[in-house]
Amino acid sequence: MKSNFTVTVLLNTFKKLFTEKWQLAQWILIPVMIGGLFSLISESDGNAKPIGTLLVTDNDDSFLSQLFVGSFNQGPLAEMFIVKKVSGEQAKKIMDKGDASVWLEIEKDFTQNFIDEKPTTLKLVKNPSQNILPQIAETMVGTLADGGHYIQVLFSKELQQFNQLLTGANISDAQIALMSVQIKNTVDSIEQQLFPPMIKATKKVQKSKKKTTSKTFMILMFPGIMFMALLFSSQGMAQDFWKDKTQGIVNRLLSSPAGLHKYLNGKMMSAALVFVFIAVFVGLLGLFLFNIEVQKIFVIVLWLMISGVVLWSMMLFLSLSLPSEKSANLVTQGMVFPLMMLGGSFFPFEAMPKWMVMIGEKLPNGYLLQSFNSWFIKDNSLSVLTTPAIIALLFIVIMWFVNNAKLSNFARKK
Amino acid sequence: MIEVEKLSKSFGDLNAVDDISFVAKPGEIFGLLGPNGAGKSTAINCISGLVSSDDGRIDINGYNINNQAVKAKQSLGLVPQELALYDDLSAHENLVFWGSAYGLGGKQLENRIQEVLKDVGLNTRQKEPVKQFSGGMKRRLNFACAILHKPAALLLDEPTVGVDPQSREHLLQATLKLKEEGTAVIYTTHYMEEAERLCDHLVIMDQGKVIASGSIEQLRQQVGERDLITLLGHYSQLDKQENIEALGAEVLEYCDNEIRILIPEASKCLTSVLEVANQLGKVNQVNIQQANLESLFIKLTGRALRDAA
Ligand SMILES: Nc1ncnc2c1ncn2[C@@H]1O[C@H](COP(=O)(O)OP(=O)(O)OP(=O)(O)O)[C@@H](O)[C@H]1O
Ligand SMILES: [Mg+2]
Numbered sequence: 001m002k003s004n005f006t007v008t009v010l011l012n013t014f015k016k017l018f019t020e021k022w023q024l025a026q027w028i029l030i031p032v033m034i035g036g037l038f039s040l041i042s043e044s045d046g047n048a049k050p051i052g053t054l055l056v057t058d059n060d061d062s063f064l065s066q067l068f069v070g071s072f073n074q075g076p077l078a079e080m081f082i083v084k085k086v087s088g089e090q091a092k093k094i095m096d097k098g099d100a101s102v103w104l105e106i107e108k109d110f111t112q113n114f115i116d117e118k119p120t121t122l123k124l125v126k127n128p129s130q131n132i133l134p135q136i137a138e139t140m141v142g143t144l145a146d147g148g149h150y151i152q153v154l155f156s157k158e159l160q161q162f163n164q165l166l167t168g169a170n171i172s173d174a175q176i177a178l179m180s181v182q183i184k185n186t187v188d189s190i191e192q193q194l195f196p197p198m199i200k201a202t203k204k205v206q207k208s209k210k211k212t213t214s215k216t217f218m219i220l221m222f223p224g225i226m227f228m229a230l231l232f233s234s235q236g237m238a239q240d241f242w243k244d245k246t247q248g249i250v251n252r253l254l255s256s257p258a259g260l261h262k263y264l265n266g267k268m269m270s271a272a273l274v275f276v277f278i279a280v281f282v283g284l285l286g287l288f289l290f291n292i293e294v295q296k297i298f299v300i301v302l303w304l305m306i307s308g309v310v311l312w313s314m315m316l317f318l319s320l321s322l323p324s325e326k327s328a329n330l331v332t333q334g335m336v337f338p339l340m341m342l343g344g345s346f347f348p349f350e351a352m353p354k355w356m357v358m359i360g361e362k363l364p365n366g367y368l369l370q371s372f373n374s375w376f377i378k379d380n381s382l383s384v385l386t387t388p389a390i391i392a393l394l395f396i397v398i399m400w401f402v403n404n405a406k407l408s409n410f411a412r413k414k
Numbered sequence: 415m416i417e418v419e420k421l422s423k424s425f426g427d428l429n430a431v432d433d434i435s436f437v438a439k440p441g442e443i444f445g446l447l448g449p450n451g452a453g454k455s456t457a458i459n460c461i462s463g464l465v466s467s468d469d470g471r472i473d474i475n476g477y478n479i480n481n482q483a484v485k486a487k488q489s490l491g492l493v494p495q496e497l498a499l500y501d502d503l504s505a506h507e508n509l510v511f512w513g514s515a516y517g518l519g520g521k522q523l524e525n526r527i528q529e530v531l532k533d534v535g536l537n538t539r540q541k542e543p544v545k546q547f548s549g550g551m552k553r554r555l556n557f558a559c560a561i562l563h564k565p566a567a568l569l570l571d572e573p574t575v576g577v578d579p580q581s582r583e584h585l586l587q588a589t590l591k592l593k594e595e596g597t598a599v600i601y602t603t604h605y606m607e608e609a610e611r612l613c614d615h616l617v618i619m620d621q622g623k624v625i626a627s628g629s630i631e632q633l634r635q636q637v638g639e640r641d642l643i644t645l646l647g648h649y650s651q652l653d654k655q656e657n658i659e660a661l662g663a664e665v666l667e668y669c670d671n672e673i674r675i676l677i678p679e680a681s682k683c684l685t686s687v688l689e690v691a692n693q694l695g696k697v698n699q700v701n702i703q704q705a706n707l708e709s710l711f712i713k714l715t716g717r718a719l720r721d722a723a
Pocket of ligand 1: 414425428430448449450451452453454455456457495604
């Protein structure tokens with residue numbers, strides 16, 4: 001009976017992986033732990049104390065502005081920040097002393113401008129000596145838009161834009177966000193329905209608040225966590241080529257009729273299976289935590305597999321290009337962290353400054369994650385994944401040829 | 415059958431293999447002998463496709479290694495000098511891997527695995543991970559991986575280096591068995607005794623070149639029916655080599671701590687040799703042996719095989 005060498009390589013890689021169980025566990029557990037820690041921060045059990053102060057100066061003091069401030073006073077922000085309503089002067093003093101994380105100032109004619117379709121300004125001043133808290137404040141603005149809060153029902157699109165503007169602002173200078181004209185249109189169109197049910201909605205949300213909020217933040221982190229696992233595992237599996245090489249396997253394969261391309265295929269298939277394994281594992285966790293629909297899990301698994309193979313191809317290319325096992329390990333491992341940071345695995349894109357997002361979205365993992373999020377988080381139809389999928393598959397095919405060509409030089413290298 | 419014609423390979427300025435030609439016939443063990451760095455492995459690696467040669471023609475079993483690579487490789491088995499085994503996997507799993515690389519599978523592969531494991535004496539240890547093996551056992555497994563597919567031609571690159579006598583015996587027996595089955599074997603080593611015991615035909619290499627070739631008998635004749643005397647000690651009068659030559663000896667080496675000579679019937683003239691040597695300096699140790707390939711190598715290169723590098 002003839003055997004298929006590709007399958008043998010696949011099985012072997014798996015066997016080796018399972019003899020080093022810790023490696024596999026590490027790839028999954030580290031991201032899950034990081035994700036867990038992040039969501040612990042936003043966890044809303046009664047004992048959790050707010051850790052920052054959010055100053056709000058409402059110069060307008062109208063219904064609409066109160067509505068706006070009220071939205072900060074509950075939901076995730078309320079658990080992380082003590083929201084203090086203060087006058088402009090007081091706020092300046094407190095900020096100068098560095099005693100608050102963020103200062104949000106609503107201009108005097110907030111409502112009027114709104115209704116007159118004039119640009120309305122919101123001033124967000126961040127404490128420059130704090131990094132995380134002001135960012136989290138921004139993220140929370142984002143989660144408000146994504147969560148089950150009534151603001152989202154009414155202003156989801158606008159809040160997203162608003163949030164984008166906010167995150168696009170230069171952080172260290174206090175910055176100005178312009179609200180779009182569309183808000184007015186929305187308000188106009190729903191004004192009649194807006195006011196009476198709003199209060200009911202508020203109460204309702206407050207009751208279920210605790211659950212919603214931590215989940216909201218976690219679900220934002222969730223895709224990033226999965227990509228973190230992909231980065232870890234693709235790095236490790238690309239490095240496997242060097243392990244095989246130092247054991248003399250790759251070199252000796254040159255003398256066999258099987259050909260290195262079968263070896264490459266076997267490795268690629270085993271990588272894909274590991275990604276599926278990770279996706280199923282993390283996906284089930286998601287199913288359990290967020291009640292993700294089962295159909296969605298299929299898409300998640302497929303997308304993570306494709307994304308994983310993309311990252312693996314990239315890591316492999318680098319690994320094969322470098323002159324030694326050590327340098328390959330150093331460089332690829334050194335890349336994992338910045339890729340995670342910029343590519344939305346540590347902080348959701350919503351919490352990143354614009355320049356970072358600009359870089360991050362262009363990184364392979366950032367691009368694939370953004371595409372994924374626009375389906376998974378932003379609830380767009382599945383078709384938003386079509387173009388990214390084509391790009392990813394093309395990338396995989398091209399990289400296969402490139403890596404296959406590199407592999408024979410790699411095998412011959414001393 | 416392995417045919418090598420005008421094979422050359424250089425690394426930068428270094429001619430690792432310099433225009434060598436030979437033919438290894440079926441049922442023959444063909445020895446490639448030479449000191450460290452002679453170019454033996456480079457030659458083997460060119461033949462097996464691990465290294466691309468600069469020049470020359472290589473045919474395995476009638477198939478050209480470049481134009482009919484798959485068929486040529488299918489007919490070839492390689493035991494590389496460096497081990498090529500998965501440390502984490504068992505002996506059996508390694509054999510499955512390499513068998514599969516040669517297109518074997520299923521029951522056929524399993525039968526062959528059990529056969530070769532018996533040949534190299536590892537059948538009782540096949541489920542253990544290779545990292546638990548001794549150096550010699552790893553070498554035996556490395557050997558076993560190469561012969562699963564019953565290659566018509568087999569390349570053995572120092573298969574016995576660093577192994578215990580027991581493992582060595584297993585390997586030599588297995589090699590002889592393959593020879594009887596009609597395999598064309600190329601065997602590189604710098605152990606003269608091994609070469610003399612196994613090889614039907616020999617090529618002696620030094621610095622990339624073939625410096626002698628022929629059957630063991632033919633090569634022995636080049637040193638003649640003489641004995642090799644080695645006199646270790648301290649010698650000062652290095653210009654008086656002719657004093658020794660006057661005894662009818664051929665001086666292979668003469669330096670401040672060693673004299674090596676080839677002389678007919680050493681036992682009869684030993685006293686006069688010692689007398690002369692003591693005039694040249696002080697003799698500490700005397701060693702007499704029948705002239706062998708080692709003596710030939712010294713004769714050809716002026717250096718001992720083991721420390722020629
Ligand atoms: N990939 C390489 N790059 C550069 N030089 C090389 C390479 N491979 C071999 N050499 C050089 O070619 C020469 C021949 O080496 P080779 O390994 O063929 O010797 P050998 O006869 O097998 O020696 P040994 O008995 O030590 O195994 C040596 O000088 C070695 O340094
Ligand atoms: Mg060698």
